[in-house]
Amino acid sequence: MTHARLPSHRPPIQVIAHRGASDDAPEHTLAAYRKAIEDGADALECDVRLTADGQLVCVHDRRVNRTSNGRGAVSALELADLATLDFGSWKDHEESPDWDPVPGELTSVLTLERLLELAHDVRAAGRPLQLAIETKHPTRWAGQVEERLLHLLKRFGLDSPPAEGPSPVRVMSFSARSLYRVRAAAPTLPTVFLMQFVSPRLRDGRLPAGARIAGPGMRIVRNNPGYIERLHRAGHRVHVWTVNEPEDVELCTRLGVEAIITNRPKQVLSQLGRS
């Protein structure tokens, strides 16, 4: 195992808005992403799924039942069906008192293409906003999620990092196979292996073949901080999800993780002294 200690002068922890500023606005909507940008997030996280007609949309669950007024699996619906649904009014107003339901594009189904356009506009205005895109249900479609994703990234010139500076996009997945496919087709694109638990063969800090960055859940960090040290010793960057509580932000800071993925970018940035 290589021993690559990180430099003592680390850049600040990157703050990634999980499904947008999803505590304050309905997840995966333009409203949530605009709020995250306004709050100062460094990057936006989104989950992508394929519709029945092969479009990538930003939806977390297999079905649309929880986050819209419709029913059914994303994979069984066409984009035109999804476009008739309201992805905003499910949001609980008691939990998110600042949320004013807005009909129209802000709470319609969000395509990955539209999110890439938004990020492009922000970057064109001079802010180095990044995207962390997670492939969902990659086994069902046997490579089509990654193929469509890379096709879209290529159209936006995002399928490889610029000669200088960080990549504006990274691809994340719980599926090592999905990352392997991405890595095979776009070898320079950063890939993050997400983990809900640490499998025995990865306990020493190793990552699966297609992965370059480790993405442990916050539960792993709390229960096994030594594992984070092992990942660092193995030379991997560590991006933790989903970090919402101040004590978790503090622990991640203490352990020197490189990025935290949070539903509350505004509060986290403020805790880190960046607002």
Ligand code: G3P
């Ligand atoms: O950012 C990684 C995290 O989003 C993974 O869990 O279920 O929220 O997609 P989930």
Ligand code: CA
């Ligand atoms: Ca996700």
